[in-house]
Amino acid sequence: MLSTGGNEVNEAVAGLVALLRPALDQDWAEINAGPLEWSCRQTAEHVSSDLIAYAGQLAGQAKSTYVPFDITIDGQGGMDPADNAGILDVLTTTGALxxxxxxxxPRDARGFHPYPFRSANREGFAAMGIAEVLLHAHDMAEGLGLSYEPPAHLAEFVLTRIFPDVRPGPDHWRNLLWATGRADLPGRARLTEWHWTNNHVLDTERLRLEGVTPAAATDLSAGGTGGFxxxxxxxxDGTREAAGMVVKSYEAGIHRPEFGLxxxxRRExxxxxxxxxxxxxxxxxGKAEVGYDLxxxxxxxxxxxxxxxxxxxWALARGDVRSLFATIEPANTPSQAVIARAGFVKVSEELDEEGLQAYELRG
Incomplete structure (x- = not known):
């Protein structure tokens, strides 16, 4: 069964706290977090703020903007700044939240997040939270002179949920560092700009079309539910085959999630x-092929x-799609009726090499 990420969030935060505990005697406010302009203290506060913000976005299912609240890390009674040990307590608490x-x-819960389709689900918020923890742990470790490498499965969780266009490699952690502009990889240009990608969702009157992540596609193609x-x-069968196509394109580094599965x-x-x-x-x-099954x-x-x-x-409103086409078995009259109601027309009476008829819809 696919994990929704709760355990992984706890594991990532516990690893960050364990990393920082031996450095409690250092002045985090005076030491930069690796290449960042923030100090290690500011970076730790940023991670805490993100963790609780993601919890709020998901719990409240905010629709169009961020819930207008923030976290302030003060000492007891709000009089003095918290010490380093207090910051670790805040990290643990916000991670738990x-x-x-x-x-x-609920499985269908979504909250606002801008990158890139204006919302994220449970797994998306989990992956974003884990990414903030892992990557900024790396930054703080560099500044504080510590050694850090998280478990590979945590980096893999992030990559297969919110970096669907990043070609996987044998070293998940190194791949995540490359995907966020923090490391070099042989044969790949170093990134100077990046953002993660939450899954795309299209709503109709009765349905939600939920974009399938590489993690869900891998599970579906192997006989699982994909988390649904x-x-x-x-x-x-067609859905499982399409999931296998997603996995292949992801492994090849050519997957664009909005043009996947x-x-x-059903909304009800x-x-x-x-x-x-x-x-x-x-x-x-500008031609794209579509397929469907129920x-x-x-x-x-x-x-x-x-x-x-x-x-x-959605597709024909884009600038990069000029026409859509589909191929259907001549005996599959229900599918032909579906394609006709959508405005597709038969290209010709001839069948292709697989014995299928082609239908096209131009923008």
């Missing part, structure tokens, strides 16, 4: 009923039509 928010939030609550008979989730009961998405990025002519128990309700309308409208 984020972990609790992740554990108790499926109706009987789901996911269908989406799981169709949060049950997954099928999958829809692209077979890859648009080609040089669990048998969900067919006949218009879900595929509703989802395809949402996907085509």
């Amino acid at each position: 984020l972990s609790a928010a992740i554990r108790t939030a 609550d499926w109706i009987d008979g789901g996911p269908f 989406y799981v169709l989730v 009961d949060d049950r997954a009923v099928g999958g829809i998405g692209f077979h890859g990025v648009p080609d040089e002519d 669990a048998e128990a969900a067919r006949g309700n218009g879900y595929a039509t509703e989802a395809l309308h949402a996907l085509k409208e």
Whole structure:
């Protein structure tokens, strides 16, 4: 079963606290955190602020902006600044609050975050919190003269949730450092700008089209649920095959998550009923191929039509998509009806080499 990240948040924060405890006697306010302009104290305060902010965004399910609150780290009674030991207590506490928010939030909970699609789910907030802890632990360790390397599975959790366009490598920690401009990797130019990418979601009247992360795609392609609550008979074969395509493109470093797989989730009961998405990025002519399927128990309700309308409208509103196409078996009349209702037209009566007919929709 895929983890939603609560345990990993606790593990990451515990590792940061263990790292910093031997350096309690150093003046964190006077020592820069590695390459940052912040001091180690400011960096630790920043991590605490992010952890509690993420907990608040998720718990309150803020829709359009950040919840307007912040954390101030003072001494007892608010009179004097907290000492280094007090900062460790705050880190532990704010980490526990984020972990609790992740554990108790409904599966469909989302909160506002700007990068890049204006929201994040439980796993996204967990991954962002873990990233803040791991990366700034690295920065503070450099400033304080400490040695730090987190468990590889924590870096992998971050990469497979919020860095879907970063080609994986054998060293997850080094890969995360490279993805955030902190390290070199052979054969890859060093980054000077970066941001993480939370999963994309499109809403319709009855459905949510939830973008599938590399972590969820790996689980789906291996026979798991991908973290979704499926109706009987789901996911269908096409969704698992599409998840395998996502995994391959991710491993090749060519995955663009908005042109990947989406799981169709019924809004009324949060049950997954099928999958829809692209077979890859648009080609040089701006053409992108789409595909979809539904669990048998969900067919006949218009879900595929509703989802395809949402996907085509989003895609054709972009500057890099000029047309969409799909291929369908000649005997699959229900799918032909879906594609026709979305405005696609048959390209020709001839079948391709796999015995499929091609349909196209131009922008």
